[in-house]
């Protein structure tokens with residue numbers, strides 16, 4: 001926190017944690033507005049752009065660039081990581097240390113079906129949390145993170161499991177489970193049943209805490225770009 005203050009990168013540190021907990025419980029996410037300044041967002045974006053492609057993970061035909069363990073490379077990202085740990089402590093009343101901060105950028109994909117379909121997934125069947133920071137204003141067309149609120153609830157997961165939508169016999173011994181790439185047609189039905197999906201359309205510098213056992217995806221980016229940070233945590 002002290003380091004963040006020194007950097008002058010943090011705009012908003014006072015949150016109604018009870019309200020955040022309530023939103024997480026009921027909807028599977030919580031939004032923390034106006035956390036990082038535009039300046040620090042731009043500085044981190046410049047770092048992502050300058051980072052050699054050869055050392056990054058590249059996906060979606062070269063349109064996604066991912067830098068793992070980036071908190072060890074850039075001091076502003078390190079500060080974000082420290083702040084993320086404090087947010088987790090305040091929300092969950094547990095002392096946790098992040099596993100990594102992923103820094104990444106997305107540019108428009110060509111609309112090959114393999115890049116647009118099959119994106120809905122869960123990270124885990126058990127409750128698990130990630131803290132995202134969007135470094136650019138996110139719009140419908142820039143590939144926002146999208147969640148199906150309510151799909152994190154135990155009863156929803158149990159029903160999906162019983163219908164065989166999350167696990168299948170053939171998952172045994174396979175690296176990818178069924179819930180890591182859900183059936184798009186089934187997800188569309190559940191979106192109607194649960195009252196819609198929610199793309200996070202927000203100002204640059206906004207943080208979103210997500211229970212990633214809810215159904216979610218990165219919507220394909222079709223225009224401009226999206227830059228983000230994501231603090232990863234183990235189950236706790």
Ligand SMILES: O=C(O)CCC(=O)C(=O)O
Pocket residue numbers: 123130143144145146212216217218219230
């Ligand atoms: O990039 C995104 O918006 C979401 C990616 C995702 O599914 C994840 O980090 O778990």
Ligand SMILES: [Fe+2]
Pocket residue numbers: 121122123212216
């Ligand atoms: Fe995910």
